Amino acid sequence: MGKVSLRACDGYDYEGVREGLQKTIDDLGGLRAYIKPGDRILLKANLLMKKTPDKATTTHPVFVKALSDILVDFGARVVIGDSPGGPYNQSALKSVYKGCGYLDLPREDGTIQLNYNTGTLKKSREDLHLLKQLEIIAVMEEVDHVFDVCKLKTHGMTVYTGAVKNMFGTIPGILKAEYHFKMPRITDFTHMLVDVCLNANPTLTFMDAVVGMEGAGPSAGDPVAIGAILASDSPYHLDVVATRLVGIDPMEVPTIERTLERGIVAAGYEDITLVGMKLEDFPKLDIRRPRVGGIGFLENKVPVFLQRPLNRYMNPRPVFDPDRCVLCGDCMRACPPGAITLGKRIPKVDLDLCIRCFCCQELCPHEAVEIYRNPILSKIIRL
Numbered sequence: 462m463g464k465v466s467l468r469a470c471d472g473y474d475y476e477g478v479r480e481g482l483q484k485t486i487d488d489l490g491g492l493r494a495y496i497k498p499g500d501r502i503l504l505k506a507n508l509l510m511k512k513t514p515d516k517a518t519t520t521h522p523v524f525v526k527a528l529s530d531i532l533v534d535f536g537a538r539v540v541i542g543d544s545p546g547g548p549y550n551q552s553a554l555k556s557v558y559k560g561c562g563y564l565d566l567p568r569e570d571g572t573i574q575l576n577y578n579t580g581t582l583k584k585s586r587e588d589l590h591l592l593k594q595l596e597i598i599a600v601m602e603e604v605d606h607v608f609d610v611c612k613l614k615t616h617g618m619t620v621y622t623g624a625v626k627n628m629f630g631t632i633p634g635i636l637k638a639e640y641h642f643k644m645p646r647i648t649d650f651t652h653m654l655v656d657v658c659l660n661a662n663p664t665l666t667f668m669d670a671v672v673g674m675e676g677a678g679p680s681a682g683d684p685v686a687i688g689a690i691l692a693s694d695s696p697y698h699l700d701v702v703a704t705r706l707v708g709i710d711p712m713e714v715p716t717i718e719r720t721l722e723r724g725i726v727a728a729g730y731e732d733i734t735l736v737g738m739k740l741e742d743f744p745k746l747d748i749r750r751p752r753v754g755g756i757g758f759l760e761n762k763v764p765v766f767l768q769r770p771l772n773r774y775m776n777p778r779p780v781f782d783p784d785r786c787v788l789c790g791d792c793m794r795a796c797p798p799g800a801i802t803l804g805k806r807i808p809k810v811d812l813d814l815c816i817r818c819f820c821c822q823e824l825c826p827h828e829a830v831e832i833y834r835n836p837i838l839s840k841i842i843r844l
């Protein structure tokens with residue numbers, strides 16, 4: 462069962478966001494139903510990379526501030542954190558907090574802190590589908606509850622990223638690239654994402670869908686006004702409602718497909734209780750999809766014997782914009798299989814090594830990476 466609250470919020474003025482968040486909490490039965498005064502809560506924001514809030518890549522700092530204040534007024538203590546893309550160390554964290562507008566969030570009395578503990582720890586989870594061993598950020602084990610504080614965006618590999626995928630940031634730094642490398646097929650990768658979310662087990666999930674991202678998400682797309690805040694006791698059920706809010710069929714999203722296959726969300730979404738406002742109360746949206754691809758993007762779409770040759774010609778691939786690229790090398794360092802080398806003007810990719818994870822696009826700070834797909838063959842085969 463999943464209870465999902467949907468409320469309107471049309472901008473990032475503090476009072477409006479706080480009021481919207483409070484309504485979602487009331488819809489879910491109030492904080493006391495989930496936590497108690499004195500609890501320490503990790504707000505696991507989406508801090509993918511150093512980007513200013515207007516780019517809609519990261520959870521807006523006003524959203525995190527308003528939620529932190531509500532929790533502190535309740536008597537809880539808050540630590541805000543994430544493991545962004547790239548190395549997981551204190552200077553990288555500080556740079557991301559600064560770039561994303563989070564440096565003003567902590568309070569002097571210590572009731573609201575930014576996480577600088579870059580320790581990690583290993584966990585055994587025999588009960589999960591794919592991941593029997595995980596390495597996670599240590600702050601997860603220092604708190605009483607994890608709250609998933611995510612952002613609604615499109616994603617070049619998984620179509621959409623929201624609540625479940627946000628928990629991938631509980632895997633430390635560049636280990637995320639290793640997971641991409643070990644699980645290049647979309648089915649495995651999305652099973653892994655669900656495993657990671659099950660392990661994180663967020664008590665509550667809050668989604669910043671005031672302004673989301675469309676097009677080339679999760680970092681190079683365009684901001685799109687959605688005007689909503691969602692909250693839920695289940696990140697899996699929240700993702701179903703969020704996708705429908707922006708005109709995406711939930712079954713387009715492989716992560717949601719996995720949750721249905723595994724019985725986490727009921728067939729026909731019958732176990733969702735929507736409270737607060739209805740989907741029909743919001744203007745109809747059909748956000749621009751990203752160009753989706755991955756090693757397994759032909760799975761279930763063409764016969765197996767055709768997949769290999771078609772993959773060779775059709776599989777989307779990263780291309781680099783020489784007008785934007787500054788040859789900083791971030792994409793090269795983030796590339797899980799080491800397929801990128803720096804050329805004289807732009808990076809070069811060894812397509813035989815490339816696993817089409819699109820970390821290069823995700824983590825390029827200059828939005829210099831596009832995903833190219835053969836347009837004629839794409840049309841013929843209607844992918």
Ligand code: SF4
Nearest residue numbers: 786787789790792825
């Ligand atoms: S594509 Fe982006 S990340 Fe890669 S070298 Fe150029 S600017 Fe840096």
Ligand code: SF4
Nearest residue numbers: 796815816818819821
């Ligand atoms: S080149 Fe880009 S898409 Fe290909 S494996 Fe490296 S990071 Fe992933």
